[in-house]
């Protein structure tokens with residue numbers, strides 16, 4: 647069965663939603679918008695199913711968004727979605743863990759943290775000790791804000807997927 651991820655199908659689907667007809671140019675139009683887990687057996691753009699780690703990718707030229715599997719995002723678009731999934735998982739398990747720079751950048755772009763918060767967080771994200779009270783409390787506040795937002799967004803996106811039959815397993 648191999649990996650089950652059909653590169654040709656994935657590329658064709660992404661190209662059809664891109665501005666450019668050239669794969670390398672088209673690929674560069676896409677960036678990671680958000681990630682979430684869906685317990686249902688969803689379909690990727692490559693037709694692989696089930697996928698549970700869903701990446702919402704955004705085309706920066708035409709504003710289109712689509713839900714695809716984490717495997718294809720990594721393999722064919724070369725976006726660092728894994729780093730986002732793993733850091734979110736870590737923080738869910740322990741809210742005092744740190745977001746990484748990729749996640750901070752993503753959440754800043756989404757307007758969830760300010761530029762100043764990002765810059766401050768980057769000064770202590772690797773620290774375990776010698777953090778000020780301000781830094782400790784800022785980190786917990788930001789982490790909690792991100793998790794709360796992602797939970798809310800995930801339920802919204804899952805409901806939307808169900809409502810539109812959007813690559814959710816169809817019989």
Ligand SMILES: [Zn+2]
Pocket residue numbers: 651652656690691692693694714715717718
């Ligand atoms: Zn796929």
